[in-house]
Amino acid sequence: xxxxxxxxxxxxxxxxxxxxxxxxxxxxxxxxxxxxxxxxxxxxxxxxxxxxxxxxxxxxxxxxxxxxxxxxxxxxxxxxxxxxxxxxxxxxxxxxxxxxxxxxxxxxxxxxxxxxxxxxxxxxxxxxxxxxxxxxxxxxxxxxxxxxxxxxxxxxxxxxxxxxxxxxxxxxxxxxxxxxxxxxxxxxxxxxxxxxxxxxxxxxxxxxxxxxxxxxxxxxxxxxxxxxxxxxxxxxxxxxxxxxxxxxxxxxxxxxxxxxxxxxxxxxxxxxxxxxxxxxxxxxxxxx
Amino acid sequence: xxxxxxxxxxxxxxxxxxxxxxxxxxxxxxxxxxxxxxxxxxxxxxxxxxxxxxxxxxxxxxxxxxxxxxxxxxxxxxxxxxxxxxxxxxxxxxxxxxxxxxxxxxxxxxxxxxxxxxxxxxxxxxxxxxxxxxxxxxxxxxxxxxxxxxxxxxxxxxxxxxxxxxxxxxxxxxxxxxxxxxxxxxxxxxxxxxxxxxxxxxxxxxxxxxxxxxxxxxxxxxxxxxxxxxxxxxxxxxxxxxxxxxxxxxxxxxxxxxxxxxxxxxxxxxxxxxxxxxxxxxxxxxxxxxxxxxxxxxxxxxxxxxxxxxxxxxxxxxxxxxxxxxxxxxxxxxxxxxxxxxxxxxxxxxxxxxxxxxxxxxxxxxxxxxxxxxxxxxxxxxxxxxxxxxxxxxxxxxxxxxxxxxxxxxxxxxxxxxxxxxxxxxxxxxxxxxxxxxxxxxxxxxxxxxxxxxxxxxxxxxxxxxxxxxxxxxxxxxxxxxxxxxxxxxxxxxxxxxxxxxxxxxxxxxxxxxxxxxxxxxxxxxxxxxxx
Numbered sequence: 135x136x137x138x139x140x141x142x143x144x145x146x147x148x149x150x151x152x153x154x155x156x157x158x159x160x161x162x163x164x165x166x167x168x169x170x171x172x173x174x175x176x177x178x179x180x181x182x183x184x185x186x187x188x189x190x191x192x193x194x195x196x197x198x199x200x201x202x203x204x205x206x207x208x209x210x211x212x213x214x215x216x217x218x219x220x221x222x223x224x225x226x227x228x229x230x231x232x233x234x235x236x237x238x239x240x241x242x243x244x245x246x247x248x249x250x251x252x253x254x255x256x257x258x259x260x261x262x263x264x265x266x267x268x269x270x271x272x273x274x275x276x277x278x279x280x281x282x283x284x285x286x287x288x289x290x291x292x293x294x295x296x297x298x299x300x301x302x303x304x305x306x307x308x309x310x311x312x313x314x315x316x317x318x319x320x321x322x323x324x325x326x327x328x329x330x331x332x333x334x335x336x337x338x339x340x341x342x343x344x345x346x347x348x349x350x351x352x353x354x355x356x357x358x359x360x361x362x363x364x365x366x367x368x369x370x371x372x373x374x375x376x377x378x379x380x381x382x383x384x385x386x387x388x389x390x391x392x393x394x395x396x397x398x399x400x401x402x403x404x405x406x407x408x409x410x411x412x413x414x415x416x417x418x419x420x421x422x
Numbered sequence: 423x424x425x426x427x428x429x430x431x432x433x434x435x436x437x438x439x440x441x442x443x444x445x446x447x448x449x450x451x452x453x454x455x456x457x458x459x460x461x462x463x464x465x466x467x468x469x470x471x472x473x474x475x476x477x478x479x480x481x482x483x484x485x486x487x488x489x490x491x492x493x494x495x496x497x498x499x500x501x502x503x504x505x506x507x508x509x510x511x512x513x514x515x516x517x518x519x520x521x522x523x524x525x526x527x528x529x530x531x532x533x534x535x536x537x538x539x540x541x542x543x544x545x546x547x548x549x550x551x552x553x554x555x556x557x558x559x560x561x562x563x564x565x566x567x568x569x570x571x572x573x574x575x576x577x578x579x580x581x582x583x584x585x586x587x588x589x590x591x592x593x594x595x596x597x598x599x600x601x602x603x604x605x606x607x608x609x610x611x612x613x614x615x616x617x618x619x620x621x622x623x624x625x626x627x628x629x630x631x632x633x634x635x636x637x638x639x640x641x642x643x644x645x646x647x648x649x650x651x652x653x654x655x656x657x658x659x660x661x662x663x664x665x666x667x668x669x670x671x672x673x674x675x676x677x678x679x680x681x682x683x684x685x686x687x688x689x690x691x692x693x694x695x696x697x698x699x700x701x702x703x704x705x706x707x708x709x710x711x712x713x714x715x716x717x718x719x720x721x722x723x724x725x726x727x728x729x730x731x732x733x734x735x736x737x738x739x740x741x742x743x744x745x746x747x748x749x750x751x752x753x754x755x756x757x758x759x760x761x762x763x764x765x766x767x768x769x770x771x772x773x774x775x776x777x778x779x780x781x782x783x784x785x786x787x788x789x790x791x792x793x794x795x796x797x798x799x800x801x802x803x804x805x806x807x808x809x810x811x812x813x814x815x816x817x818x819x820x821x822x823x824x825x826x827x828x829x830x831x832x833x834x835x836x837x838x839x840x841x842x843x844x845x846x847x848x849x850x851x852x853x854x855x856x857x858x859x860x861x862x863x864x865x866x867x868x869x870x871x872x873x874x875x876x877x878x879x880x881x882x883x884x885x886x887x888x889x890x891x892x893x894x895x896x897x898x899x900x901x902x903x904x905x906x907x908x909x910x911x912x913x914x915x916x917x918x919x920x921x922x923x924x925x926x927x928x929x930x931x932x933x934x935x936x937x938x939x940x941x942x943x944x945x946x947x948x949x950x951x952x953x954x
Contacts, residue, residue, distance in 0.1 A: 165864065179796050179799070179800060182796060194784070197755070197783065198783075204758065205776070208763060209766050220703070221702070226703055229751065230748060244795065245737060248737065293876050297484075301876075308876060332570040333567060333663060345730060348729065350658070368869075368871050370728075372570065374561075375489040375561070377874060378877070
């Protein structure tokens with residue numbers, strides 16, 4: 135099935151219409167905004183994002199409104215005479231101070247959010263994330279379980295130059311991997327990010343943050359995922375030719391299911407240790 | 423432009439003609455013209471690269487280029503546009519306008535001036551030649567982060583030396599501006615009477631002198647890391663890859679103000695002219711520019727909030743970054759106040775300036791959002807950032823360059839440009855540039871990372887839209903060239919003042935101006951001061 139260019143052209147024009155304020159239904163599917171996500175931090179910054187966005191919108195409406203009024207009212211063609219005033223200390227002090235106070239109003243909740251994000255204490259478990267060109271490795275520290283996570287075969291086939299496969303027919307095109315990172319819900323998980331070759335960045339939008347994975351550095355972040363589900367993201371720091379093809383998939387399971395998954399992993403790892411040749415295959419099979 | 427200058431050669435028979443004239447010229451107008459033509463050529467080369475990027479991103483899947491080449495295109499597009507198009511264009515305007523604005527005959531250091539221009543073709547020959555090399559052009563991003571940039575093939579030393587040459591050229595140009603303004607002002611042209619374009623350019627020149635050597639140091643360390651066994655940025659050798667980012671952005675953030683500060687000067691010249699009203703708050707404009715320049719040196723790490731800095735560092739860089747909104751806001755408010763109770767007309771320079779004010783402010787808003795550290799953890803390295811910096815650089819810097827071209831072209835050539843074609847150029851550019859970049863905000867917020875050659879299917883529609891906007895914007899720029907060529911070749915005769923509301927020394931000279939701008943200093947009474 136060939137991707138229909140005409141169809142997309144029509145949809146694009148519809149999107150253009152939407153931007154101009156014309157009534158076009160179903161904005162949601164277009165993905166116009168940040169999503170609130172599934173962690174306390176992601177919700178906090180979603181609110182912060184909306185706050186700053188509305189502050190900008192209000193300032194924009196006022197400033198652009200005054201400009202538009204001037205453009206319509208003070209036209210030479212309508213006989214407007216130019217005044218010659220060019221200074222007012224009072225006004226200038228006012229429009230230096232007011233923006234400053236608005237900024238303080240933004241900085242206070244932003245500081246609180248940042249302090250919350252940087253507090254990695256009291257974590258229930260730790261996962262070490264290592265970026266490689268072009269895959270991720272996840273290590274469950276203290277559990278002795280670890281595996282690589284690489285883009286799934288379907289996406290990888292469809293993304294080749296000249297591949298005659300319609301990306302729309304591939305499920306979760308470019309956002310799917312062979313082995314999910316499985317985590318429990320409602321546990322404070324500490325993520326340690328680092329890299330083995332060049333700099334990468336580990337990013338799942340639903341968690342509310344990205345963090346660079348840098349060789350020689352171990353960065354700390356945390357997330358408490360409150361809803362079970364599969365959350366997808368990508369590498370966010372240019373890392374070479376296949377930078378666009380190293381997705382991140384996090385699968386959050388209720389604790390009991392996570393425990394069961396973990397036991398299976400451990401068993402597979404132990405068996406693999408006895409039969410080294412079969413390691414990769416068994417770990418991979420267990421992950422599915 | 424060239425015809426006008428040739429005409430004046432008649433009175434100065436001692437100049438060489440033909441190619442030798444351009445190679446050996448020490449005249450500020452000739453060199454200005456060279457810079458501007460060079461910048462225009464680079465604008466189209468960089469633009470062609472952008473077209474390849476938008477073509478590949480038109481639909482999901484890879485249709486035209488390999489990922490490695492795609493990365494080369496994003497890298498080279500940025501380097502060509504920043505160092506080849508916008509910076510030389512500003513130096514071109516500085517060369518043409520500063521002597522005429524301060525009542526001087528020429529730049530203070532004419533031979534250095536010639537040299538600083540003629541370095542550039544060599545720099546870009548080095549850089550662009552990498553397109554034909556085994557291993558391809560640099561593909562690690564214009565930010566050249568190690569360790570990735572060290573994986574560059576044969577192109578690597580060419581990249582480093584091209585950057586060195588561009589930097590040397592910029593420093594020479596900056597020194598020339600500073601020496602000219604401080605030594606060659608006409609009697610009576612005090613600092614607080616300087617047109618704002620001159621003010622913003624002096625500040626830019628100091629930023630260049632302070633920041634370019636830092637870049638030179640950073641890329642030299644990359645060179646020794648690659649070829650001479652040092653380990654400045656290699657963790658395995660005890661070095662630190664994040665240190666490169668700190669050094670790079672200590673250059674990089676002043677650099678973005680190097681690209682935009684002269685634009686503030688341009689808008690501050692054009693808005694009062696077409697509003698027929700003095701600029702509101704001249705001195706606060708000067709202080710705001712200086713404040714922005716100072717702050718630009720203490721905000722650099724906001725480009726790297728996700729590298730994992732200590733909390734105190736993240737807070738410091740967040741506070742200083744959002745603080746820049748204050749002086750920037752002052753500028754925007756001053757422009758709007760200049761329009762209040764004025765008497766406006768809407769010729770092409772004014773149209774581009776008005777579009778600049780609105781669209782640059784939108785870029786400023788997204789900049790404020792990006793400056794808030796915790797939300798930057800989401801925005802960082804997404805298309806939201808791409809939308810942000812193209813709003814400030816394309817609808818900011820590039821739009822002001824176009825406004826300035828339309829504003830002074832009649833002065834330079836002695837002919838009026840074609841107003842109808844100019845208006846077509848303006849409206850096509852303004853509409854298409856928003857179709858091009860506005861949807862990229864949504865893409866970024868929806869989760870599309872930047873610098874990827876292919877994307878998940880839910881990003882398709884906005885990408886297609888963005889590409890269509892890009893193609894129209896690209897084609898519209900051909901109109902710009904047509905307008906310029908037509909105007910150089912002929913057109914209605916321009917008066918000396920050109921624009922009814924124009925004030926300033928450059929408008930007291932004939933159109934086109936004499937080869938040596940002010941052989942005799944202007945009468946102090948003709949100096950009105952920059953607020954006009």
